[in-house]
Amino acid sequence: MSAVIELTQITKRFPGVLANxxxxxxxxxxxxxxxxxxxxxxxxxxxxxxxxLYEPDEGWIAIRGNRVTLDSPSRAITVGIGMVHQHFMLIxxxxxxxxxxxxxxxxxxxxxxMSEARRRIRALADQYGLAVDPDAEVGALSVGExxxxxxxxxxxxxxxxxxxxxxxxxxxxxxxxxxxxNLRRLRxxxxxxxxxxxxxxxxLDIADRISVLRRGRVVGTLEAARATKAQIAEMMVGRPxxxxxxxxxxxxxxxxxxxxxxxxxxxxxxxxxxxxxxQVREGEILGIAGIEGNGQSxxxxxxxxxxxxxxxxxxIMGEDMTQAGPRSIRMIGVxxxxxDRHRRGLVLPMEVWENLILGHHFRPxxxxxxxxxxxxxEGFARERVDRFDVRTPSLRTLALxxxxxxxxxxxxxxxxxxxxSVLIAAQPTRGLDIGATEFVRRQILAARxxxxxVVLVSAMLEEVLSLADRVAVMHAGEIVAEFARGAxxxxxxxxxxxxxxxxxxxxA
Amino acid sequence: xxxxxxxxxxQAAAPLLAIAxxxxxxxxxILAIGEDPLEVYALMLRFNLTRSDSVAAILFKATALTFAxxxxxxxxxxxLWNIGVEGQYAVGAFAAALVAFGVNGLPAFIHLPLxxxxxxxxxxxxxxxxxxxxxxxxxxxxxxxIMMNHIxxxxxxxxxxxxxxxxxxxxTPRVRTPLFLDSARIPPLRPxxxxxxxxxxxxxxxxxxxxxxVVLCLAAAYLLARTRxxxxxxxxxxxxxxxxxxxxxxxxxxxxMFLASGxxxxxxxxxxxxxxxxxxxxxxxxxLGFLGISVALLARNNPMGVVPAALLLGFLxxxxxxxxxxxxxxREVITIxxxxxxxxxxxxxxxxxxxxxxxxxxxAERAVAAPSDAVxxxxx
Numbered sequence: 001m002s003a004v005i006e007l008t009q010i011t012k013r014f015p016g017v018l019a020n021x022x023x024x025x026x027x028x029x030x031x032x033x034x035x036x037x038x039x040x041x042x043x044x045x046x047x048x049x050x051x052x053l054y055e056p057d058e059g060w061i062a063i064r065g066n067r068v069t070l071d072s073p074s075r076a077i078t079v080g081i082g083m084v085h086q087h088f089m090l091i092x093x094x095x096x097x098x099x100x101x102x103x104x105x106x107x108x109x110x111x112x113x114m115s116e117a118r119r120r121i122r123a124l125a126d127q128y129g130l131a132v133d134p135d136a137e138v139g140a141l142s143v144g145e146x147x148x149x150x151x152x153x154x155x156x157x158x159x160x161x162x163x164x165x166x167x168x169x170x171x172x173x174x175x176x177x178x179x180x181x182n183l184r185r186l187r188x189x190x191x192x193x194x195x196x197x198x199x200x201x202x203x204l205d206i207a208d209r210i211s212v213l214r215r216g217r218v219v220g221t222l223e224a225a226r227a228t229k230a231q232i233a234e235m236m237v238g239r240p241x242x243x244x245x246x247x248x249x250x251x252x253x254x255x256x257x258x259x260x261x262x263x264x265x266x267x268x269x270x271x272x273x274x275x276x277x278x279q280v281r282e283g284e285i286l287g288i289a290g291i292e293g294n295g296q297s298x299x300x301x302x303x304x305x306x307x308x309x310x311x312x313x314x315x316i317m318g319e320d321m322t323q324a325g326p327r328s329i330r331m332i333g334v335x336x337x338x339x340d341r342h343r344r345g346l347v348l349p350m351e352v353w354e355n356l357i358l359g360h361h362f363r364p365x366x367x368x369x370x371x372x373x374x375x376x377x378e379g380f381a382r383e384r385v386d387r388f389d390v391r392t393p394s395l396r397t398l399a400l401x402x403x404x405x406x407x408x409x410x411x412x413x414x415x416x417x418x419x420x421s422v423l424i425a426a427q428p429t430r431g432l433d434i435g436a437t438e439f440v441r442r443q444i445l446a447a448r449x450x451x452x453x454v455v456l457v458s459a460m461l462e463e464v465l466s467l468a469d470r471v472a473v474m475h476a477g478e479i480v481a482e483f484a485r486g487a488x489x490x491x492x493x494x495x496x497x498x499x500x501x502x503x504x505x506x507x508a
Numbered sequence: 509x510x511x512x513x514x515x516x517x518x519q520a521a522a523p524l525l526a527i528a529x530x531x532x533x534x535x536x537x538i539l540a541i542g543e544d545p546l547e548v549y550a551l552m553l554r555f556n557l558t559r560s561d562s563v564a565a566i567l568f569k570a571t572a573l574t575f576a577x578x579x580x581x582x583x584x585x586x587x588l589w590n591i592g593v594e595g596q597y598a599v600g601a602f603a604a605a606l607v608a609f610g611v612n613g614l615p616a617f618i619h620l621p622l623x624x625x626x627x628x629x630x631x632x633x634x635x636x637x638x639x640x641x642x643x644x645x646x647x648x649x650x651x652x653x654i655m656m657n658h659i660x661x662x663x664x665x666x667x668x669x670x671x672x673x674x675x676x677x678x679x680t681p682r683v684r685t686p687l688f689l690d691s692a693r694i695p696p697l698r699p700x701x702x703x704x705x706x707x708x709x710x711x712x713x714x715x716x717x718x719x720x721x722v723v724l725c726l727a728a729a730y731l732l733a734r735t736r737x738x739x740x741x742x743x744x745x746x747x748x749x750x751x752x753x754x755x756x757x758x759x760x761x762x763x764x765m766f767l768a769s770g771x772x773x774x775x776x777x778x779x780x781x782x783x784x785x786x787x788x789x790x791x792x793x794x795x796l797g798f799l800g801i802s803v804a805l806l807a808r809n810n811p812m813g814v815v816p817a818a819l820l821l822g823f824l825x826x827x828x829x830x831x832x833x834x835x836x837x838x839r840e841v842i843t844i845x846x847x848x849x850x851x852x853x854x855x856x857x858x859x860x861x862x863x864x865x866x867x868x869x870x871x872a873e874r875a876v877a878a879p880s881d882a883v884x885x886x887x888x
Contacts, residue, residue, distance in 0.1 A: 306753060327755030338753060347747040354739070359754035361739050370735045401869040 004029040010059035019045040021216040032193045034203040037213030038433035052076035082159025092139030144175035173494035250469040253282030256453035263311030264302040272298035274477035280453040287468025288457040295477035304336045305329040335415035339426035345411045348400035353381040388413035405436025426457045526856035530849030555830030564712040566822040571779045573818035574721035576800025579773040581809040586765035592653025593773040594797025595660030596631040600774025603630030605788035608692035619691040631774020639766040684789030694783035715783035728811035
């Protein structure tokens with residue numbers, strides 16, 4: 001079995017960081033090889049080296065036994081390596097065919113030959129079972145279809161090896177099934193696939209072999225058939241990880257947050273939330289599942305006072321807060337873990353202690369009158385950092401110097417201060433590694449145990465299903481279904497997420 | 509810790525390095541016109557530092573520049589560009605002049621504060637329209653403040669020449685207001701300095717506004733660092749989205765800071781007219797508002813940096829006069845030197861800040877990476 005790609009002792013340094021440390025990896029032809037690792041483990045750097053975006057400081061790459069120098073993406077394409085990007089590089093206003101040929105336009109005597117392009121695209125689509133219409137406008141396609149266009153684009157350029165960078169992050173469960181069927185077909189046709197992911201279930205499902213990276217090194221390569229989730233997680237993190245959360249039964253109390261026919265405008269005058277009603281009780285977690293962009297962000301902003309609803313009612317702790325601003329909503333006891341922690345959650349160029357009082361800074365505990373009491377603040381900040389195990393060199397470290405996980409811990413530590421009654425958590429584990437994800441999820445459960453009413457909005461269905469006591473599914477600004485814990489499978493919920501199905505009793 | 513000290517020293521030394529760099533570039537220009545740069549610089553230092561009239565002139569110039577620089581910096585600290593200090597100080601100074609010559613029979617301890625207050629109010633009122641247009645209608649303050657500058661210049665000239673011109677000067681080429689009452693004059697600083705054995709020439713314009721300027725900078729620094737409002741201002745400037753989510757009213761914060769900027773601008777011209785001339789005339793100093801932008805840039809919008817930045821510009825300004833008279837180097841060369849130093853400092857500071865930030869980040873990564881069994885439980 002000779003390797004189609006062989007990496008030998010690849011080392012890449014950035015100032016102060018050893019991103020790849022003597023990585024050796026052999027990928028066999030016709031296999032799906034998964035690359036897993038936490039954020040910062042060196043996956044992306046390695047893939048960029050393979051795709052010609054970075055050159056390694058040491059080591060070499062061999063394609064089918066021949067050493068090559070990959071100094072540009074075009075060079076990578078000529079040796080048969082194609083990249084399917086996480087964020088699609090497509091032009092929405094162009095048709096599928098126009099997007100596919102962009103950069104390698106077939107020409108006959110200098111004239112663009114679209115018919116030739118269409119014919120080749122159809123042939124590729126048939127051969128690999130990638131159903132797309134070459135004449136459809138890309139902007140009108142679903143995310144899953146756009147991804148197929150990206151794959152065809154790579155195949156069109158003659159790629160034998162396809163690199164997929166977190167391809168499932170943007171897909172619904174059904175689309176993931178389709179993608180995996182496509183990948184298996186590609187493998188059957190002799191293509192080799194490098195699959196980057198941090199979702200272990202998927203990796204175990206699709207891959208033949210799995211290489212685990214940690215701190216720039218390959219810590220091992222496993223046969224997927226004989227690997228377990230716990231085993232991979234332990235290799236990624238370097239210590240045993242509890243994969244399943246222990247969730248005691250909920251003991252819901254009185255209603256703390258209630259939305260009635262809530263209507264919230266979006267950014268371009270369209271209504272993003274179109275008549276939502278739900279209640280959240282003390283000591284329970286309401287999960288809101290849905291594909292991103294179906295009104296979840298606007299709903300969260302309305303709940304925390306950042307976006308004024310244009311209709312309906314919002315009651316928190318028994319008071320009408322429909323038109324209240326963020327400060328009054330905070331003061332009534334609402335904590336908020338925002339979906340974009342860099343934009344809404346932290347002032348990155350400020351120090352850790354300053355970030356720990358953001359939104360609490362007007363409380364009388366932190367000083368009399370106009371002045372801030374540095375001593376009181378430092379005491380609070382120190383207690384928070386210790387209790388939530390924020391890894392920071394000091395309280396005076398700038399927030400931007402912390403890792404993503406520690407930044408999120410700063411936010412959680414702050415928002416859990418002063419005993420809130422309601423927690424609005426939006427995408428709370430986005431971009432976090434396994435350890436930090438586990439930590440944040442535990443904290444959300446602890447909030448429930450402490451009696452908070454929790455609204456958890458997450459694009460990760462698996463997260464909503466494991467934490468929420470009730471799951472509401474949002475589609476096109478409405479709640480199209482609601483399930484009690486364990487009452488629906490991910491596939492069923494997926495159907496509601498795409499709008500393919502909706503419950504009768506939910507008013508239109 | 510030693511790394512921390514090293515980084516701190518580097519940050520402190522950055523402006524000195526930048527000044528040296530600026531001097532180096534200017535040396536090329538001086539050489540090009542056939543003079544010896546070292547001789548020119550030596551003359552400048554001697555002229556500026558060994559003559560008491562030079563020292564007083566530098567401090568006097570720095571007084572107005574400090575107010576101007578602080579005014580620009582205060583707006584900048586709230587992410588607002590106040591290009592309108594020029595117009596605001598003209599209006600403020602004229603308002604103060606009206607009170608200074610027009611109000612009779614008040615004791616000095618009421619009349620002078622009243623005149624100063626008129627200046628503050630004039631500056632703030634001239635800043636009011638741009639900030640309201642900005643917050644209500646989204647009109648960019650750079651455009652509106654520049655427009656307000658033109659209006660202010662024309663308005664003040666009209667009021668001076670056609671409405672409030674001193675009637676006793678009719679028929680002469682002098683266009684000025686009536687003389688101010690003594691009760692509205694800012695007392696000179698010379699008597700105080702003499703008590704400390706520091707002699708400055710009797711005709712020196714240096715007055716108590718220098719002290720007010722420094723105190724105001726200290727107060728602004730304290731406000732920003734230690735109060736709730738200052739904390740909100742910093743958060744709004746560094747990340748308005750996070751500040752908004754934290755319940756900070758952004759529009760209110762920006763409104764107050766812009767008015768504070770305009771009010772400070774209202775003080776810029778008072779040291780000249782209330783502290784020295786004793787009237788407002790057509791040769792009232794202009795351009796201080798734009799120099800204030802340079803001062804704020806040099807000070808990196810830090811109120812504590814405004815005073816040294818203003819002193820540096822005052823120093824170069826005085827030096828230019830000396831060099832022109834005694835070395836025959838055209839004033840323009842020193843103007844170029846000023847500009848080059850400002851550019852060098854802005855660029856140099858940016859580089860140092862980035863370097864320090866990268867170092868800090870690396871340190872934090874190292875601190876987190878260092879394994880410690882006691883805290884390994886929760887990951888991170």
